[in-house]
Amino acid sequence: MNKKTQPTGKKGKSWRAKLNAWLHLWLGLASGIVVFIVSITGCLFTFQKEISEWVHHDILFVQPQQTATLPVSTLLDNAQRALGPDKKVNYITTFRDKDRAWEFMTYMKGDEKAITYFGGVKYYEAVFLNPYTGEVVGYHDFKYDFFAIVKMIHWSLLLNGTIGEQIVGWSVLIFVVLLITGLILWWPKKWTKATREQSFKIKWKASFKRVNYDLHNVLGFYAMAVALVLALTGLVWSFKWFQTTVYVVASGSITPPAHKNGVSDTTLVNTPQKGLDIAFESVRKNMPDAKRIGFSAPDTGKAAVVYMSAYWGNEVYYDRDDFQFDKYNGKMLARVTGKDRNAGEKMILMNYDIHVGAIGGIIGKIIAFIVSLICASLPVTGFIVWWGKGKKKEKKKVANVKVEPAAAV
Structure with missing residues (x-):
């Protein structure tokens, strides 16, 4: 057959598309478990303030009074006596709301060579005082607090030292790459009615395989912008170089402004x-x-x-x-x-509030919760997509095997 009349067939994927798909697959498989853990713990932590105030209402709140609060030094002495001489109060939090107990926190690091968070913290406790009477209304051991543990799993997989932080940091950095490669995979070659339906809607009445694919593809797209913000703000804590980069980009300077450091007389x-x-x-x-x-x-x-x-x-x-x-x-x-403060300092100070969604109030926290939940689902749905393709290839391979006729007797 003449070359000019030979059918050309479908054009294969470019090497860039193949590389992008390869990166998305194998980076996703490599980081999936850590991304799932970090995302689900971030999801759990979002409403820790509201849940903690409900669960521990009896020690966090007092009967409001019209009288003046006691001198803070008196309250500090009361809190120190309650904790004992060996556990020095490190930090005090007072509230304008008249119905809030005041918090007196004590914290000390444990064994630096400990493997887990529990060994790395000697104690992390607080007593709560009625600011009007000086009475201790409650005590809480934050070392074993549910949300403190969730936070440390999120931060370092509950490992002590920098190893866990680095594992989380590099996994989150990989997740940023996955968001970008995922967007490239999601982007339709042609914008038609059919591709819009496939890219923006979940076909709930389809097979499990199709629904799972849509959950990965469609939800990943909708969550991408906020997920990218959550991931990048997380990297500020993981890598000093990234925090410095954020500061320099925001402030336009590599030198932070000098603030006065005072000394007592x-x-x-x-x-x-x-x-x-x-x-x-x-x-x-x-x-x-x-x-x-x-x-x-x-x-x-x-x-x-x-x-x-x-x-x-x-x-x-x-x-x-x-x-x-x-x-x-x-x-x-x-x-x-x-x-x-310059723009760089403000951005670094905002980092935690942006990361947990608190900067947007209750709406911001709801968005952070939903997006974190979606991020936790992506490694799961992505793995199912990959596993399903492997099964399909295996079945196809079996179907193509020739069956030899039985020998005549």
Whole structure:
């Protein structure tokens, strides 16, 4: 037959398309289990605040009163006695809402060589006090708290040290590549009514195989944008180089702005130390609309300062003013507001709030929950697609085997 009249047949896939499909398949299989674990734990953690406040309502809330709260130093002493002398209070969280108990946290690292999170944390506890009476209304061991464990599985697969963090980090980075290669695979060659139906709708009445494919293909597309944001914000914690890149891109500078670091007046060492109470009341008076005020317990160092942060929102951490006070006389030594931070600093501070969806309020958290659930389903549906193709090839191979006739007797 003349070459000109020979049928050409269908044009095969380009090497780029084959490479993209190969990467999507094998990177997905390599990272699937970790992506599933990280996604499902992220999904579980989304509403930890709401669930914890419901489950532990009796220790997190008190009967509101019209009287003034006790001096924070008095409450700190009460909390320290409740925890014992060997467990120093590290951090205090107070609330503007009159019905909230105030939290006094103590934390200490454990064995650095421990394999798991449980060995890497010596203790992680808190007592909750009625701010009007000074009474201890509850105690909670956060080391074994359900959401603390979920968070550490999400963070490092419950492993101590950097190994688990690196496994999670590289798996999330692979997931970013999978989102991009998945979009390329999803993109129709021609935009027709049939391809739009296939790309944007799940055909629920079809076979299990087709429904599973649609769940992977269609849901993956709808979740991609938010999933990419969740993954990239996760990488900020996993890799220092990525955090630096985000800062540089957002700020347009490689040098962070210099913020003042104060020191306490060491000539006042032997004077009565009322600085903590003065500092706390100063922040409450000047920022009456702050939802929370959090601060570290004063360090024992002579020149150490009191660090305080006033948060404008109920849950977000980026929207805050940071303070430094002299721990002896309560004099303000430094203050950093939102206006003092450049775009890079703001972006890094927003990272947690974006990652958990809290920056968008309850709607943002619902979106983060749904997208995390979809992300957890993608390795499962993707594996089923791959497994089904393998079975199909195996059946085809068996069908093509020639059956030899039986020998005559």
